[in-house]
Amino acid sequence: MEKTVLLKLLTILAHLLCFVSLSSSSAAATVKLINASKLKMFVDDLPNMPKVYGYKVVDGVPKSKSLKIGMFKKKWKFHRDLPPTTVYAYGLNKHKATIPGPTIEALNGISTDVTWQNHLPPNHILPWDPTIPTSLTKTTNGIPTVVHLHGGIHEPESDGNPNSFFTAGFKIKGPTWTKKSYHYPNNQHPGNLWYHDHAMGLTRVNLLAGLIGTYIIRDPSIESTLKLPHGNEFDLPLMLFDRSFKTDGSIFMNSTGNNPTIHPQWQPEYFGDAIIVNGKAWPRLTVRRRKYRFRIINASNARFFRLFFSNGLRFVHVASDSAYIGKPVTSNETLVGPSEITDVIVDFSESKSNVAILRNDAAYPYPTGDPVDETSGKVMKFVILPDKEVDTSRIPEKLVEYPVVDLSSVTETRYIAMYEYTSDIDEPIHLYFNAKPYEAQVTEIAKVGSSEVWYVINLTDDNHPLHIHLGLFKVLDQTELVKSDEFKDCMTKNNDAVKCHVDEHARGKKVKVPDYEKGWKNVFKMRPGFVTKIVVRFAYIHTNATYGFDATKESGYVYHCHILDHEDNAMMRPLKMIK
Ligand SMILES: *[C@@H]1O[C@H](CO)[C@@H](O)[C@H](O)[C@H]1NC(C)=O
Ligand SMILES: *[C@@H]1O[C@H](CO)[C@@H](O)[C@H](O)[C@H]1NC(C)=O
Numbered sequence: 311m312e313k314t315v316l317l318k319l320l321t322i323l324a325h326l327l328c329f330v331s332l333s334s335s336s337a338a339a340t341v342k343l344i345n346a347s348k349l350k351m352f353v354d355d356l357p358n359m360p361k362v363y364g365y366k367v368v369d370g371v372p373k374s375k376s377l378k379i380g381m382f383k384k385k386w387k388f389h390r391d392l393p394p395t396t397v398y399a400y401g402l403n404k405h406k407a408t409i410p411g412p413t414i415e416a417l418n419g420i421s422t423d424v425t426w427q428n429h430l431p432p433n434h435i436l437p438w439d440p441t442i443p444t445s446l447t448k449t450t451n452g453i454p455t456v457v458h459l460h461g462g463i464h465e466p467e468s469d470g471n472p473n474s475f476f477t478a479g480f481k482i483k484g485p486t487w488t489k490k491s492y493h494y495p496n497n498q499h500p501g502n503l504w505y506h507d508h509a510m511g512l513t514r515v516n517l518l519a520g521l522i523g524t525y526i527i528r529d530p531s532i533e534s535t536l537k538l539p540h541g542n543e544f545d546l547p548l549m550l551f552d553r554s555f556k557t558d559g560s561i562f563m564n565s566t567g568n569n570p571t572i573h574p575q576w577q578p579e580y581f582g583d584a585i586i587v588n589g590k591a592w593p594r595l596t597v598r599r600r601k602y603r604f605r606i607i608n609a610s611n612a613r614f615f616r617l618f619f620s621n622g623l624r625f626v627h628v629a630s631d632s633a634y635i636g637k638p639v640t641s642n643e644t645l646v647g648p649s650e651i652t653d654v655i656v657d658f659s660e661s662k663s664n665v666a667i668l669r670n671d672a673a674y675p676y677p678t679g680d681p682v683d684e685t686s687g688k689v690m691k692f693v694i695l696p697d698k699e700v701d702t703s704r705i706p707e708k709l710v711e712y713p714v715v716d717l718s719s720v721t722e723t724r725y726i727a728m729y730e731y732t733s734d735i736d737e738p739i740h741l742y743f744n745a746k747p748y749e750a751q752v753t754e755i756a757k758v759g760s761s762e763v764w765y766v767i768n769l770t771d772d773n774h775p776l777h778i779h780l781g782l783f784k785v786l787d788q789t790e791l792v793k794s795d796e797f798k799d800c801m802t803k804n805n806d807a808v809k810c811h812v813d814e815h816a817r818g819k820k821v822k823v824p825d826y827e828k829g830w831k832n833v834f835k836m837r838p839g840f841v842t843k844i845v846v847r848f849a850y851i852h853t854n855a856t857y858g859f860d861a862t863k864e865s866g867y868v869y870h871c872h873i874l875d876h877e878d879n880a881m882m883r884p885l886k887m888i889k
């Protein structure tokens with residue numbers, strides 16, 4: 311605790327020191343931006359990110375493995391006609407580092423240890439903000455980083471707590487830092503995870519700079535019988551994000567806050583005008599006339615994607631976030647919130663044309679913001695070879711059924727209200743859960759092995775993707791608030807959902823949860839003006855077993871909004887486990 315107080319004092323001191331130089335440099339900057347719509351689309355091939363195996367095979371038997379993965383500052387070409395961009399990239403070495411980083415392949419039951427090494431020079435390439443709760447207090451001391459494996463079920467010391475950050479060579483370590491090498495047991499259900507930076511107050515800029523990558527856990531005993539498309543050619547992660555660029559190729563992030571007298575740099579939502587897939591702007595992929603599996607990860611700071619194909623091809627959902635769903639669900643479009651993962655089969659043999667454009671029509675901010683234009687409305691192009699192929703992969707009738715949660719076993723009910731605070735000029739200053747900053751004493755204390763019901767009450771105008779570390783959840787229902795202004799007034803005064811009679815206000819229209827999102831999730835889009843009821847499980851969902859590690863240790867876990875700009879300021883709260 312004392313360390314945290316000290317850190318806060320240092321932060322305040324740093325504000326005083328940094329404010330002048332940072333704000334004057336941002337005011338002086340006259341940036342020349344690239345108009346993304348002038349970049350020719352579909353000229354770069356979709357990269358297939360390098361694979362790194364989190365296990366080794368000895369005499370035919372898979373065994374645990376230790377990896378060293380670094381973070382490097384380097385140049386990256388996002389588009390044929392863009393100058394090389396300075397980025398931060400994960401990789402086995404600087405030369406091999408990519409954006410996104412290598413895809414880590416792990417096996418169920420075989421643990422992977424990763425020493426994440428920071429090789430970043432001291433000055434950040436993007437405008438951070440010293441006035442939000444942050445791990446970066448001076449421009450010259452190194453860039454704090456810490457890796458979170460999103461969707462992972464592992465001990466707190468390996469969870470990448472925002473205050474477990476470290477700079478190059480582990481020179482500066484955050485107050486909750488405990489170890490260099492992270493241990494991922496991989497004992498969970500098979501599925502899609504991703505790793506990304508999580509440093510306090512820097513998540514949005516560290517990810518924007520490129521610190522993201524895919525992590526897949528496979529379980530051959532379950533997946534081999536499904537016979538879904540597999541192998542390097544037919545089973546591909548697609549990591550989507552949006553970025554804006556300056557004419558010199560550097561990433562553009564506005565360095566003037568929307569409330570500059572309060573936060574000189576922080577803006578509530580980052581949107582870029584170029585849509586990037588696996589590190590290339592509007593790439594193309596030549597595909598065979600057969601089925602493919604795409605693990606689509608939305609790694610943008612704030613952009614939602616509602617994806618559909620220009621030629622009517624459909625998505626067959628097999629999983630959402632990290633877990634298989636019970637049965638495949640077919641849809642013509644799919645909405646992916648920040649950090650959500652959708653896992654789909656696309657059968658190109660059903661295509662009537664030889665070209666399919668993957669498009670996006672989600673407004674930004676979602677759902678009430680601006681419509682997309684021709685530029686942000688396109689994602690990538692598939693060129694479909696003319697000859698139909700023999701395809702031995704299939705879409706089974708049943709996928710993977712997990713034990714159902716017995717709602718009578720729920721031991722705790724919580725109300726999680728989302729608040730946004732605005733300034734005199736009606737611009738957001740910060741956002742909190744339950745009117746509490748991150749540093750306020752932990753209020754969400756859950757029992758290992760238990761199930762809880764959370765009512766998530768969205769009192770803001772935005773859709774916030776809620777992400778819970780460690781636990782998985784199912785969305786039970788979404789109900790609109792009636793007399794919502796009266797309710798919001800009461801909540802603003804009392805911050806007490808029971809006293810404000812949430813049950814009498816949660817009586818409006820119900821919005822159906824799409825079938826493909828009815829499985830176990832770790833992120834869900836919380837609609838504005840709605841109460842979303844979820845059941846959270848703190849145990850393995852596939853066996854119902856409790857964790858084989860001590861989840862009760864410090865630094866505990868967190869839950870947060872996955873719009874990174876919100877998470878950083880500070881729509882995030884601690885989550886503590888007890889026995
Ligand atoms: C970018 O270029 C397009 C097409 O030429 C034009 O319609 C649009 O207004 C430009 N956008 C900006 C921000 O200059
Ligand atoms: C940056 O943000 C400020 C404050 O919101 C705004 O006035 C300015 O136009 C923005 N600059 C660019 C280049 O978008």
Ligand SMILES: *[C@@H]1O[C@H](CO)[C@@H](O)[C@H](O)[C@H]1NC(C)=O
Binds near residue numbers: 610
């Ligand atoms: C990605 O997530 C962001 C933030 O939640 C969201 O705004 C955007 O629509 C998502 N995009 C896709 C393609 O899912």
Ligand SMILES: *[C@@H]1O[C@H](CO)[C@@H](O)[C@H](O)[C@H]1NC(C)=O
Binds near residue numbers: 618642643
């Ligand atoms: C998808 O189907 C729904 C319902 O049939 C329809 O309302 C929607 O317009 C379709 N979307 C696209 C992109 O075709």
Ligand SMILES: *[C@@H]1O[C@H](CO)[C@@H](O)[C@H](O)[C@H]1NC(C)=O
Binds near residue numbers: 760
């Ligand atoms: C899973 O475990 C919990 C807690 O021990 C128990 O209440 C629940 O009934 C179990 N569910 C199944 C499907 O076994």
Ligand SMILES: CC(=O)N[C@H]1CO[C@H](CO)[C@@H](O)[C@@H]1O
Binds near residue numbers: 678768770795
């Ligand atoms: C867009 C929207 O529905 N906004 C609502 C969010 O919730 C608050 C409180 O219930 C309402 O006041 C907003 O109108």
Ligand SMILES: [Cu+2]
Binds near residue numbers: 460777
């Ligand atoms: Cu996360």
